[in-house]
Amino acid sequence: MSQSPLPGALLPLPLALSQRSGDDLPATLFLPSIISPIALAGASAAAPGALLQTPAAASPLPAPRARAIPHAPGADALSLPATPDQEPPEPQKPVAAPSSSPPAVATEPLSLRRGSAPWSDARVEALIREGLLDAAWLPDIRATALTHLQIQNAKQRELLRFSNAIANTGEGTWQVRRGSLISDPEQIADAVSLGLDPGQLAATAQELLAADGAIAAVVADAALSEFHPEHKHFHIGETAEFGVERFDSTSQRWDPITGLEVVKTTFCLIDVNQIQQVSATDPDHYDIIKSPANANLYNDCFADLQGIQAGWIDRYNHSLPGQQVDITDLPAGTYRITSTVNPAGWFLESDYSNNTGWTGFELSRDSNGNAKLTTIPGAFGGIWFDSSSNGMG
16 A cells, blocks of 8 residues: 655654653553443544645545544433434534624623533534634644554453544633532432442533633533542543544445444643644644743643643653553454544534544554554544654654
8 A cells, every 4th residue: 555755754752741640650551440432333424534645645545434422421411412403414614703793701701501412513603603602712622643553462452552642723722620529310320320430520611711811601511520540630531532443445434343442531631742833734734842931831630620722732651541442353454543532522612523633554463363563654644743843752
């Protein structure tokens, strides 16, 4: 399979995380209790991202297929998403700027509720048209291409481990605030049914900030946070999910793998590196830039208030608990590992069409069945960095 050359090499994330307390762990097998695997749903919609290409030629691999993302069960904040007849179709374009003057920030922040349906471009665009939201308040939560792909053999299982990052390329800050432990009877019952300890789950709100830093709007039922016993702090739920898809050479499409689980995971959110877009011609190409001292406003995984500023990324090393997908007995072939942020639409943002990053790889097996992984040059999507990026080497 020929691959298009890239203007720069996709570089791996570094082996150490500078500010993630309790996360500097060795690259050994972890079985975190906070990860809830779910069955991979079938794909039916347009691609959430496309194969990155050079200006000269496009790669022969097609764009990924979108898959239906199940929503965690529960009470109002944890219910299944609306069916198609309950919600207008998604628009073809990202959120548009409001046609009138931005809404004034009141003394008391605007109170919003997500309810049983996930947020979407259509819902957000409607709020902007109604003058309830200013597009400048919204983050754009995105995934990077995955790096450090490697197979770990542990207890007769084959684990594909990887590093990834979450970027905020929007105008607004992604800020969340952990509240008190859940007390709603339905939420408690749902937690118990999922094998979770309700005494370890806390209500979590999303806060939208105006240009002056004031809280302009609050989504009280945004998410739940779960205490992570290995990291010894709370992680925000529905932050990301990881999966593996196979390339079908006949249909020229990426297809879900029957029986292979998608792994939902949780993270704390902090500012690790400031980033800057390299060129307007490639909206996915970014550089790591040197930031002023103390510019990382969110820097403590133990804090109730967490987030990622506009123009920053948070990074997660392949050695951390949860940074793996079980690929035991997966046959030889062409695959990709995917990372989708905000997979259930729990958080308000400006664009829900660009939340998936991925990296392609070839899987081969020797005569004894031992797996070997080779990353495919040029086969990746999502935010990426090249050799000119400061700090990525």
